[in-house]
Amino acid sequence: MAHEDYEAVIGLEVHVQLLTETKMFCRCPNRFGAAPNTLVCPVCLGYPGTLPVPNRHAVDLAVKLALALGCEVHPASVFARKNYFYPDLPKGYQISQFDRPLAEGGLLPLSQYGKEVRIERLHLEEDAGKLLHEAPGGGALPGESLVDFNRCGVPLVEIVSRPDMGSAGEAQDYLQTLHQLLLYTGTSDGNMEEGSLRCDANVSVRRRGETALGTKVEIKNVNSFRNVARAIEHEIGRQIERVESGGRVVQETRGFDADAGTTWLLRSKEEAHDYRYFPEPDLPPLVLGRERIAGLRAELPELPWQRRRRFAEQYGLPADDARVLTASRELADYYEAAAAALPANPKSIANWVMGEVLRDLKERRVEISGAITPARLAALVEMVDAGRISNSAAKEVFAAVCRSGEEPAAAVERLGLAQVSDTSQIERWIEEVIEQNPGQVGQFRAGKLQVLGFLVGQVMKRSGGRAEPQTVQQLLRRALEREPVI
DSSP states (O other), rough: OTTTTTEEEEEEEEEEEOOBBBBBSSBBOOSSSSTTTTTTTTTTTOOOOOOOOOOHHHHHHHHHHHHHHHHHOOOEEOOEEOOOOTTTTSEEEEEEEEEOOOOOOOOEEOOOSSOOOEEEEEEEEEEEOOOSSBOTTTTOOTTOOOETTTTTTTTTEEEEEEBBOHHHHHHHHHHHHHHHHHHHHTTTTOOOOTTTEEEEEEEEETTTTOOOOOOOOEEEEEEEEEEEEEEEEEHHHHHHHHTTTTOOOEEEEEEEEETTTTTEEEEEEGGGGHHHHHHHHTTTOEEOOHHHOOOHTTTOOOOOHHHHHHHHHHHHHHHHHHHTSSHHHOOOOOOOHHHHHHOOOOHHHHHHHIIIIIHHHHTTTTOOOGGGOOOHHHHHHHHHHHTEEEHHHHHHHHHHHHHHHHOHHHHHHHHTTBBOOHHHHHHHHHHHHHHHHHHHHHHHHHHGGGGGGHHHHHHHHHHTTOOOOOHHHHHHHHHHHHOOOO
C-alpha cells in the first residue's frame, strides 16, 4: 500500500478461452496462429440470414468449470446481444449472457494467502476479432490498423469475482490459482501470451474503516500474472495520490504500459445500459438437465486445493511442500507415483522431486513426462535411506540415470559409488587426515569441537563421498579422543 490510511478493494473479471476444436456458434476451427482471416465463415462474420448454433462441448466445459468453482449452475440461462460498435466486431453486437447467466455464486480458495474469494457470476459468450497495428511480419502502418477476424466467435467464459481482494499480491494469487484450476480441469490451456486468459482488474481505494466502496477504475487486458500485480500496485498509488491532493477518482477504463509500469486513460467507463442488452432472438434459452449437470460433476478431478490438503494430511508434508507438488496435475501425479513406490519415506521423495527433479526439468527444458521415472527415483531414494550410497553420490547417480536411462543400482555399480562401510578402510582414511591436518586436530583436542565437521569433510573427500558419514564421525571422534602417541 502507498499509504497506511487507505485500503484497496479489488475485483477481477477474467475471460477464459475454452479448449474446443470449433467456435462457439459455428464450425470454424478454434485455433491460434493461422493466417489472418482464414478461420472464418458467414456465421462468425455476421452475414445477413445466418443463424448461430451453440457448441455443446463449449457449454459442457463452462458447466464443468462453474462446478469446480462451487457455483450454482442454473437449469436455464439466456443468451443476450451486447450491442456496441468496434472495428473487430463484424456483427455490431456480441452474443453474451446478461441478467440470466449460466452460473452464479462460488468460491476460489487462494493458494498462498489463506482466504477464499467469492465468485459473483460465470457466463458464456463469444470473442471478438483482433486489431493489428503493425504489418504482418513486422513493420509500421502509419495511421492504419488491420483487422483479423479469426478469433471472432471463439467460445469464452467470463468469470467475475466479488471485490474481495485487498492487495496486488492477492489478485495475482487469484489469477494464478484460477489458471491452475483451468489446467487441472482441462477446460482451457490458459495461455496468456496467446490470449486464452485475459484479465481486467477493477480497483478502488477507501479510507480504512469505511464500508462504502470508492469509485472503481477498470484496467483492461493485462497480459501476465506479474503485470496484473504491477498494474494494480500503480493504480492504487495513483488513486491515493489523487485523493490526497484534493482531487477525485473518476470512473474510467485504463490500459497498462508494461515498459513504464503505469496505467493510462483509454476511455470513460461504460455502464450496462450503454450496451442495450436484449435476449438473442436467434437462440432459445439454454436448458440443462439434472442428469447432464450431475454427469459433468462426476467428471471433475480432485481439485488443486483439495489435493494440497490431502498431501499435507496423507503424507505429512508442510503446506509449502504440498503447494509446490500440486502446482500442476501432472507433477502431483508424478509425486504420488514415486511416493507409492517408497511409502516409508514420502518426505524424502518430496524433497527429491522439489529439488533434483524440478531442477533437471528446468535445465533440460522438458515437461514432467520427460523426467526420470517415479519408480527409478524411488529406488534411488531407497538406496540413500538404506545407507548404500551417500546423498552426494545419489545426486551423481541421478544425473547418470537421467542421461542413460539405466537403473540406479546399475549406475551405482558402473560409477563405483557404493558406500564404503568397511571400518578398516575408513580408519586408514582417518589416520591420513589426522596426519595431514595437525592444526585442526590440535584445536579439537583443545576444546574447539566445531572443527570436527571440517575433519569429517576431509575424510569424505578422501573417500570420494563413498564413506558412510555416521560411521566416519564415530570413528573419527574416537580417534581424536585417544591420547596422542609421543
